[in-house]
């Protein structure tokens with residue numbers, strides 16, 4: 001079966017993160033077993049009680065020491081009900097449209113095809129195909145793998161749309177919920193209350209200042225080079241003529257590799273203390289929801305070099321989160337790589353260029369050949 005047809009079959013299975021990914025894993029399992037891999041599936045329940053599945057498939061035999069892992073996430077972001085092509089892969093002018101075509105079923109289709117085109121029983125060193133769940137909602141499946149450590153990995157290609165450029169470093173992803181409290185009252189008598197919205201505004205202004213100061217601690221290979229901060233949501237108060245009793249906002253930051261993920265939240269906590277020194281009643285709680293650090297694989301790591309040669313592209317960096325940190329926890333030099341452009345992922349009309357999809361098969365076959373088939377790489 002060709003890579004495009006494989007992608008069409010993967011896209012036809014709705015695997016939005018909120019649903020079970022059982023059918024897509026079952027499909028991949030059948031293909032992996034038919035290709036000669038030893039596969040097993042593990043599962044867990046997400047916090048809504050939905051069962052999620054992850055596939056670990058090995059060649060030539062099951063092992064705890066994997067030489068090369070190809071890792072793809074099976075879940076996708078949701079799609080608009082009016083997008084007719086979401087589950088029906090459609091080609092127009094060399095582009096294949098469908099939810100997940102780019103992020104990341106294109107990579108999975110290419111990985112399955114590359115493995116099918118390889119004599120897996122003759123491999124000298126162990127290859128693994130790893131399919132995860134719940135990447136789009138916080139890399140939850142990959143984190144379970146990193147905790148349970150079912151194997152060690154030396155080199156890992158983490159599938160994400162990078163336009164076939166090898167990516168050796170990525171920023172982390174961190175999120176906190178900030179709640180600022182005030183004292184409600186009639187808005188005609190401000191001195192009788194304390195506005196949570198005004199207090200939150202003061203804190204947000206401090207957050208903006210922190211974001212500016214972070215520019216000093218940059219990491220040249222990134223665009224933008226520094227840890228970035230965003231206040232994406234803010235909500236407070238109950239009516240126009242009531243002094244607001246509560247105001248909440250989200251604090252999101254993407255740390256550069258080498259910086260402790262806690263760094264930004266510690267700076268914000270310090271500002272909270274300083275505001276409290278000026279305003280005795282300033283009450284604020286910061287609840288950290290995610291603290292995933294950045295990751296960097298050495299520029300001279302064998303997998304980086306191999307992918308640079310095979311793609312003809314220099315390795316780069318990305319500013320979005322991936323499962324690479326979890327693969328690094330499993331011991332791997334991780335490189336993010338895949339067909340498609342991240343800028344078209346997550347939107348209606350997501351697509352992968354058919355030519356990149358085919359080229360990805362050739363490149364992955366080359367990586368398998370170098371790391372698992374040859375005596376020495």
Ligand SMILES: [Zn+2]
Pocket residue numbers: 073103104135159160161
């Ligand atoms: Zn993705």
